[in-house]
Amino acid sequence: MEFMSPKQIKKHYGVHQNIIGGGWLDLEAGQVTDNTQMSLALGQAIIDHQGWDIHAVADNFVAWLESDPPDIGNTCRRGIARYRDSGELSGLPRDDDAGNGACMRNLPVVLTTLNRPDYFTDWSLQQCHITHNNPLSNAATLTFGKIVNHLINSPDMNACGQEAELLISQYGEFAYSPYPGKASGYIVDTVQTVLHYFFSTDSFESCLIATVNKAAMRTLQVR
Numbered sequence: 647m648e649f650m651s652p653k654q655i656k657k658h659y660g661v662h663q664n665i666i667g668g669g670w671l672d673l674e675a676g677q678v679t680d681n682t683q684m685s686l687a688l689g690q691a692i693i694d695h696q697g698w699d700i701h702a703v704a705d706n707f708v709a710w711l712e713s714d715p716p717d718i719g720n721t722c723r724r725g726i727a728r729y730r731d732s733g734e735l736s737g738l739p740r741d742d743d744a745g746n747g748a749c750m751r752n753l754p755v756v757l758t759t760l761n762r763p764d765y766f767t768d769w770s771l772q773q774c775h776i777t778h779n780n781p782l783s784n785a786a787t788l789t790f791g792k793i794v795n796h797l798i799n800s801p802d803m804n805a806c807g808q809e810a811e812l813l814i815s816q817y818g819e820f821a822y823s824p825y826p827g828k829a830s831g832y833i834v835d836t837v838q839t840v841l842h843y844f845f846s847t848d849s850f851e852s853c854l855i856a857t858v859n860k861a862a863m864r865t866l867q868v869r
Contacts, residue, residue, distance in 0.1 A: 663695045678716050681750040683710055688773055689754035697764065698758070700772045704729045707776060719831070721745050725777030736775035745814055746836040748774035748788040760798060766791060782817060786837045789813040803845075810841050 650857040683794055687706035697700050708730045711718065726736055737743075752770055767788060774787050789809050796805045814820050822838040829835060839860055845852040 680715055680722065681747055683715055684722065684747070687752055688751055689757075692754055692758050698769050700769075701733060701777075703773055704735060704776050719745065719747055722747050722777045731774060735772070736833050737779055739779045739781070741780065743778045743780035744782045744833050745778060746783075746786075746833045747830050747831075748778035748783050749790055749833060751835070752791055753794065756794045756798075760795060760839070763823035766795075780833075782819065783833050785813055785817055786820070786833050792838075792842075807845065810845075813837075827860075 683709060683855045688703055688709045691699065691702040704726075707726045711726045712738055713724065725764055727735060728737055752773065755766065755769045755773060759769060770787055770791055771784055774784060778784075784792075789812070792809045793806045796802055796809070810820075810822075814822075818830070819834045820837050820841075822841045826844040827837075829839060842859060843853050843856040843860070
């Protein structure tokens with residue numbers, strides 16, 4: 647279903663709500679791809695080193711890149727190759743680093759810092775900058791991490807809303823009401839879609855289904 651437009655999804659599936667295989671990569675049902683695989687690589691580095699080691703994270707990304715994964719976005723490929731070839735853990739900020747890849751893989755950092763919040767920002771940005779160094783990507787990654795923290799520690803939709811509003815006050819591009827209805831790998835489109843459905847649905851299931859049916863279409867260039 648990845649890279650299908652919302653209209654194509656509706657034509658083929660009606661409301662897509664089951665895990666199925668196929669798609670442009672001809673995947674097995676439940677088979678994961680690049681962003682989930684990078685999240686697992688990030689988490690494995692934390693487990694293996696019983697703590698934070700950004701070089702171990704980057705090394706795991708290199709090992710994943712060289713494992714011939716089924717898919718990898720151009721931004722991730724460029725950043726991982728830079729580290730592999732030069733040892734640089736971060737490139738200069740770039741406009742075309744504003745994809746959603748770094749944000750989508752940050753959950754292991756959130757979980758690791760639940761009881762160590764002082765480390766959350768530094769560790770999140772370190773893993774982001776291996777591939778994505780952009781103010782919009784940075785801000786979205788931190789905001790979503792804080793929202794997840796709220797949901798785990800003390801579910802409070804008001805606190806989540808405050809995090810979203812703070813993000814929008816800093817970067818007006820993320821305003822999602824009225825919802826622009828765009829679907830792509832650009833971090834702004836991703837954040838608007840996620841926040842719109844997160845705050846307008848009444849359950850995890852309905853939020854997930856609505857988001858998936860809208861946001862499957864992404865562009866290869868910006869992940």
